[in-house]
Amino acid sequence: MTPSTTTPATDLFAQVLRQDRRADPYPCYAQLRRDPVVRMDDGTWLVSGYREIRQLLHDPRSSADRRDPQNKAPQAARSLLMQDPPLHDQLRRVVTEEFVPRVMGMRDHLGDLVSGLLDAHISDRPGRLDVVADLAYPLPVTVICELLGVPREDEALFGSIARRLTRGLDPVDTQTEEELRELDQARNELIQYLEGLITERRAEPGSDLLSGLMFHQDPDDVMGPIQLRVTLGLLLIAGHETTVNLIANGTLALLRNPDALARLRADPDLATPLVEEVLRYDPPVQMSGRSALADIDLGGTTIPEGSRIRLLLAAGNRDATRFEDPDRFVPDRRDNAHLGFGGGIHYCIGATLARAEAQIALTALARRLRSPRLVADPPPYRENAILRGPEKLLVAFDGLAPDGR
Amino acid sequence: MTGAGAAGLRTGRVVVVGASLAGLRAAEALRDEGFTGDLTLIGEEPHAPYDRPPLSKAVLTGRLACDHIELPRIRDIGARWLLGTPATGLDVPGRRVELADGRQLAYDRLVIATGTRARRWPVEAGGGLAGVHVLRAREDAERLRGALAAGPRRVLVVGGGFTGGEVASACRELGLPVTVTQRSAAPLAGALGGVIGRAAADWYREAGVDLRLNTTVEALEGDSAGRLRRAVLSDGTAMPVEVAVIATGAVANTEWLAGSGLAADHRGVVSRGDCRAVADCGSTAEDIYVAGDVARWPHLLFPGQLLRLDHWDNALAQARTAAHNLTRDPGERRDHRPLPAFWSQQFGRYLKSVGVPAVADQVAVTQGALDQRRFVAAYGLKGRLVGVVAVDSPRVLDGYAALIEARAPFPPRLGATDGPDRLDPVDADFPGRDAAGVPQQDIHPPSAPAPAQTAHR
Incomplete structure (x- = not known):
């Protein structure tokens, strides 16, 4: 065997990670799906079939502790995203109890935020909008900062930290030494920032989510100072780096499918199934990780105990054995149990909020933009392969109408 | 009718006996499968098909009214509905269903989806008293809801299975004192065994239920006006009660099939994996399909017995399989083998x-x-x-x-x-x-x- 010999799976996955494939990794996923469960040369397993992914998401034998050499954080200092039961369940209960009531009844407020962001660009003449910078990014960031009680003036500082940290989620071998150093620095900045925020809030509690988490009456007493900081960091980053891609990917799908855009303009109720279809067709979170706690027979092979596993959620979402005509964007697709929010005990806590934000933002774009079209197709993409989305999404229009809600 | 080719399989007259979840979904699935012939649904209850699970939960606590539990329609089925008309007989060779009002209804193919009903308390032991309830139909739930809302001093639930547990749970939620009697040593023991049942017993007790294990009810006694007043238990106690809920299991609605030649009794109608009914003599009854709670059929994963499942999911899946097979040539039929x-x-x-x-x-x-x-x-x-x-x-x-x-x-x-x-x-x-x-x-x-x-x- 020569050093250049790699198995197709290893090679295909390397292509998925390459920046020049970022705009359209789906053909690589399709090739990977021919072997829905396959071992790469480095011993990591890739799972790309819908049913196989779904099983692992729900399987008591799969651990969310990635056994990841990259992650040097001690077990207790990992977020619930990488924790297993029973600690995971205790943490999740605290976060759910504090987070969910605060996002109920938020739709009107989200509508106001979207209106305000678009109002800045009202025009009866042709113009341009960067849907990422002007809507998809500021909307969820404002919402998560409001929820958590992060002062508005800190948003810029925080945003830069979040951006740098997100890149750190990608596989380590795709990052340069300098990027890794940069990542450490971003991590330290985040810790400093969050500790400052926690100290302030401890002295002066409010009604925000951070105060709620801090003073949660928790019989299990799991939300200690370190876990509080870690949870806060998770929520902030999740709020910054995922919904932005859902809105941007949704806009892209609409502009590439003018029929869907016209239908959404005429029928705002279409927003509900349409956002689900975006989550299937072009999900903001492309993959997740697990490790095997026991031997797992799956897809005609056995994943040995102790293996690291990559779940290619975006590949499973295009599995023709589960979704009819999977490469077509069908805005009113029925029976759309996609993997866009993951599944099992780690199912996205922010799913309801993300759905509402995307539904409202996409509906407003469809109604208010006159003759929108993409300036560049494909648009430039951010480097991240896991939390994947456009860097910029320039849209040219003939006019941007005032809000006629 | 048989052997008429694919076109023949999608035309003709199909009668679905039973207009609840399985019957409705079978009818919808028949249309999905391309059936264009005459479709008739026969229902004993006068109501459009409704969802039963809320009856033992949100309806009892008053959170949900019965007019909100109608089943959503997946598609227009273009069927004739005969509601409030129970079937009383089946003539297999003559291909006719007899109705309570004397009418006879001819069919080419038949779907049996008559479900189950709650087992009743014997009249001689007090089953006819006002205040003795069962829970299966929406009228049952409405009546029981009314009785609970009136604030009885104590409710007796006979049977600690799932229905009994859900009723007792609703009573505690309403702040009502409740006694549950269970024949065996733990609640839920019939479905989940004694080990898990004993854990469940702790939930009952934590919730303040007076749980009497290894105990049966010997008699329900009333006053001169025929109202329930007292229950006598096998442990010798006599307790004052105004409301009793009989939750001792279900009986298949198969009386109308007596004498039809189908293998049917209080346990259900025996059917094949492909949902076709089985005759007394063991042969397959052509053109008669069975779906939902009333079916007893062999499942490959659980060999050696016939399964009958009172499960919502099963009714749905079995209805679809029955409809599929009814409209297909033998080679295209599939077995109903869901994971319950x-x-x-x-x-x-x-x-x-x-x-x-x-x-x-x-x-x-x-x-x-x-x-x-x-x-x-x-x-x-x-x-x-x-x-x-x-x-x-x-x-x-x-x-x-x-x-x-x-x-x-x-x-x-x-x-x-x-x-x-x-x-x-x-x-x-x-x-x-x-x-x-x-x-x-x-x-x-x-x-x-x-x-x-x-x-x-």
Whole structure:
């Protein structure tokens, strides 16, 4: 065997990670799906079939502790995203109890935020909008900062930290030494920032989510100072780096499918199934990780105990054995149990909020933009392969109408 | 009619007897499958098809009114509806259904989906008294809701299965004192065995239920106006009660099939894997299909017995399979072999089960612990995983479901991070087994009223 010999799976996955494939990794996923469960040369397993992914998401034998050499954080200092039961369940209960009531009844407020962001660009003449910078990014960031009680003036500082940290989620071998150093620095900045925020809030509690988490009456007493900081960091980053891609990917799908855009303009109720279809067709979170706690027979092979596993959620979402005509964007697709929010005990806590934000933002774009079209197709993409989305999404229009809600 | 080719299979007259979940979904599926002929639905109840699971939950506590439980229609079925007209007889050779009003209805192919009803209390032991309730139809639920809302001093629930547990739970939620009698040594024992049943007994007691195990009701006694006043229990106590709910299981609605030549009795109608009915003599009754709670059929994953499932999911899937097979040539028929699943909510807990725990001989807790709020227990039969029940932890069940389908060994090797260091399988302790653990009769999970999660999406 020569050093250049790699198995197709290893090679295909390397292509998925390459920046020049970022705009359209789906053909690589399709090739990977021919072997829905396959071992790469480095011993990591890739799972790309819908049913196989779904099983692992729900399987008591799969651990969310990635056994990841990259992650040097001690077990207790990992977020619930990488924790297993029973600690995971205790943490999740605290976060759910504090987070969910605060996002109920938020739709009107989200509508106001979207209106305000678009109002800045009202025009009866042709113009341009960067849907990422002007809507998809500021909307969820404002919402998560409001929820958590992060002062508005800190948003810029925080945003830069979040951006740098997100890149750190990608596989380590795709990052340069300098990027890794940069990542450490971003991590330290985040810790400093969050500790400052926690100290302030401890002295002066409010009604925000951070105060709620801090003073949660928790019989299990799991939300200690370190876990509080870690949870806060998770929520902030999740709020910054995922919904932005859902809105941007949704806009892209609409502009590439003018029929869907016209239908959404005429029928705002279409927003509900349409956002689900975006989550299937072009999900903001492309993959997740697990490790095997026991031997797992799956897809005609056995994943040995102790293996690291990559779940290619975006590949499973295009599995023709589960979704009819999977490469077509069908805005009113029925029976759309996609993997866009993951599944099992780690199912996205922010799913309801993300759905509402995307539904409202996409509906407003469809109604208010006159003759929108993409300036560049494909648009430039951010480097991240896991939390994947456009860097910029320039849209040219003939006019941007005032809000006629 | 038979052998008329694909076109013939999608025309002609189909009569569906039973207009609840299975009947309605079978009718819809027939149209989905391209059936363009005459379609008639016969229903004993006067109502449009409605969802039963809320009856023992939100309807009793008053959170949901019965006019909000009508089943959503998936498609227009262009059918003739004969509601409030029970079928009273079946003439197989003559291909005719007899109705209570004397009419006769001719069919080319028939779907039997008449379901089950609650077993009633014998009249000679007080079953006719005002204040003695069962829970199956929406009128039952409305009547019981009214009786509970009137604030009785004590409610007696006879039977600690799923329906009994849900009723007792609703009573406690309403602040009513409630006594539950259970013939065996633990609630839920018939469906989940004594080991898990004993854990459930703790929930009953924590919720303030007066739980009487190994106890039966000998008589219900009334006053001169015929109103329930007193219950006499086998432990010698006599307690004043104004409301009693009989939750001792279900009986299949098959009386109308007496003399038809089909293999039918109080346990259900025997059918093949492909949903076709079986005749008394053991031959297959052509052109007659069975779906839903009334069907008893062989399941490859659980050999050696006929299954009858009172599960929402099963009604739906079996209706679809029956409709598919009814409109297809023999070579294109498929077997109904779903992985059974159901759920129940009681005493603030959410139970979900996959597979058939009731056939098991052993049980082992695989995640959490019995005295904790959440746990998962796996059930094995002769060294093979056959069922799982999860309490307040439903999100892992799909993983177990795949293991059951794959006939994984029991105890399963999971390595779950919240599991015990070593699994400790014990006798599942189902009542009514002989020394070797062999069931004395056909097994069906008794009276599980709850549907899969999809019921309430």
